[in-house]
Amino acid sequence: MNCLECRRRLLATPQARDAQLATHLHDCPACARLVQQQNQFEKQLGAALCVPVPDNLHDRVRLAASMRRRRPISWLAMAAMVGALTVSLGLGGWEYSSRQQLTQQFAQHMQATSAAQHRLTTPQFARLRARLDGYLQSADMGHIVSSRQRSVDGRPRAEFEITHGDERVYVFMVPDTWLAMSHDVQAHGMPGKLIPFEGGVIGVFCPDRDMLRRFAADAPRSMRLRG
Amino acid sequence: MSAKHRRFDALVGALTDDLFRYACWLSGDRNTAEDLVQETLIRAWRFMDALNDPDAAKAWLLTTLRREHARLYERKQLNYTDSGLMTLADPNPDDPEAHTEQHWLRERIRALPADYREPLALQVILGCSVREIAQTMDLSENAVMARLFRARKKLMQGLEHSAGAQLKRIR
Numbered sequence: 165m166n167c168l169e170c171r172r173r174l175l176a177t178p179q180a181r182d183a184q185l186a187t188h189l190h191d192c193p194a195c196a197r198l199v200q201q202q203n204q205f206e207k208q209l210g211a212a213l214c215v216p217v218p219d220n221l222h223d224r225v226r227l228a229a230s231m232r233r234r235r236p237i238s239w240l241a242m243a244a245m246v247g248a249l250t251v252s253l254g255l256g257g258w259e260y261s262s263r264q265q266l267t268q269q270f271a272q273h274m275q276a277t278s279a280a281q282h283r284l285t286t287p288q289f290a291r292l293r294a295r296l297d298g299y300l301q302s303a304d305m306g307h308i309v310s311s312r313q314r315s316v317d318g319r320p321r322a323e324f325e326i327t328h329g330d331e332r333v334y335v336f337m338v339p340d341t342w343l344a345m346s347h348d349v350q351a352h353g354m355p356g357k358l359i360p361f362e363g364g365v366i367g368v369f370c371p372d373r374d375m376l377r378r379f380a381a382d383a384p385r386s387m388r389l390r391g
Numbered sequence: 392m393s394a395k396h397r398r399f400d401a402l403v404g405a406l407t408d409d410l411f412r413y414a415c416w417l418s419g420d421r422n423t424a425e426d427l428v429q430e431t432l433i434r435a436w437r438f439m440d441a442l443n444d445p446d447a448a449k450a451w452l453l454t455t456l457r458r459e460h461a462r463l464y465e466r467k468q469l470n471y472t473d474s475g476l477m478t479l480a481d482p483n484p485d486d487p488e489a490h491t492e493q494h495w496l497r498e499r500i501r502a503l504p505a506d507y508r509e510p511l512a513l514q515v516i517l518g519c520s521v522r523e524i525a526q527t528m529d530l531s532e533n534a535v536m537a538r539l540f541r542a543r544k545k546l547m548q549g550l551e552h553s554a555g556a557q558l559k560r561i562r
Contacts, residue, residue: 175547176539177514177521205547206515212496213515215415217408221425225403228429229436 170195178206255344263347266358269316270336270367271351273323284313289322292337292387296324299386305379306333328375335383336367346380361389395439402448403432409517410456416512417460419501427463431456453517453527499549507542510535 165173165188173185174195189196218224284290293311300306306328314321319340326333334356343360349367350356356369357380366384370376407428414424434455435442442448500508513519513527521539525532 172536172540175543176536178543202547205543205550208492208496209500209511209543209546210515212493212500213412213416213512215412215421217411218421218425221411221428222403222407224425225407225429225432226400229399229403229433 167192167195171198174199174202178202259344262341262343263349263358266336266338266341266365266367267349267351267356270334270356270369273314273336274334274351274354274369284311284322286313286320286322288339289313289320289337292322293324295387296335296383299383300326302386303378303382305375306331328372331370331372331375333375333379334367334369337364338367339364341365359384364389398442399436399439402435402442402452406449406452407432410452412516413453413512414456414460416500416508416516417457417505418463423463427456427459430459434459449517450523450526453513453519457527496546496550499546503542503545507538507545510538511542514539 165184167188170185170188170192173180189199284293289311293308297308300308306326308324309327310325312323314323321339322337324335324337326335334354341364343358343365346360347358348355349358351369354369354371355373355376356367357376359366359368359380361384366387366389368376368379368383370379410431411424411428414427415421418424418427431452435448435452438451442451500511503511510524510528513524514521519527521532521535524530524535524539528535530538
């Protein structure tokens with residue numbers, strides 16, 4: 165190895181030492197002096213390149229990574245969300261229309277209370293009447309003055325008219341109808357509630373709001389209608 | 392904490408500082424360097440399962456950081472500012488001469504062509520071998536050797552001229 169080659173090696177890879185280089189440095193005082201100078205230079209170079217690091221850089225990186233750990237919403241998830249939104253909007257619309265239709269029908273039935281009486285031929289309704297009667301007595305909420313069975317669109321439904329002092333309460337029982345939740349409604353200016361239960365909807369209308377609230381809270385359970 | 396989290400934490404602890412220093416010399420701007428390091432390590436998090444070997448992880452991070460820098464450069468021509476870069480901690484604050492020399496040397500490194508500055512930063516800051524630098528920069532080992540040699544030669548010559556000029560001023 166000659167001096168030129170030695171100096172090239174030293175300047176390119178100062179830390180590398182092999183047997184050839186070591187031999188040359190041992191034999192050549194000028195190159196050995198260069199090594200000493202270069203060691204000093206390497207210290208200066210290292211210090212100059214050692215830019216200070218911001219104190220919070222590690223935390224910033226960890227925080228940024230933790231934020232990105234939440235996976236972006238995939239197209240599949242997006243499609244599922246849009247689907248769910250569409251379904252819920254559809255159900256909401258359907259719920260609204262069912263609610264309106266039922267309230268309208270109940271309002272008509274209230275006006276038609278003087279129509280021909282029909283006996284409760286369906287055993288389910290007969291049982292329901294007995295339970296309702298029991299509840300009214302136990303809760304001191306009046307008594308049933310009339311009960312009817314009606315057929316709407318080929319499906320039976322029961323109606324009960326109750327007196328409590330001067331108040332009139334109307335209870336409608338509609339099987340095979342579905343509502344997602346209870347709704348406050350009005351018919352002929354009378355406040356009412358539509359209460360869903362397993363297998364149907366019960367409609368209650370009463371001018372006294374406190375009584376309506378009590379009835380809505382207790383009657384379905386007393387009539388063994390599961391919500 | 393999962394094994395993946397632990398490995399990521401270890402990676403951040405071990406390499407963030409050096410990556411930042413390298414990114415500083417690569418981009419010439421501290422804020423850009425911070426962003427580059429952050430983006431690089433976030434990518435590392437996403438590919439953490441494939442980065443089991445620490446040496447491979449280092450090479451992968453360097454390549455990714457360079458790519459991020461190139462992408463940044465494609466998007467906009469950076470206005471290089473050195474004000475942040477020059478605000479450096481003094482390794483020996485009691486020795487004003489050392490501080491002046493360091494400042495001078497830093498200026499000289501910054502004035503080097505990027506082709507020379509980058510392999511030097513990789514070698515000195517990150518301790519990369521010639522082979523690793525060649526792989527990172529997609530060069531031959533001989534080309535890397537030549538660039539390292541020229542970079543040091545320029546800096547040493549500058550240092551000698553500066554010392555000579557100082558002596559003349561004293562005389």
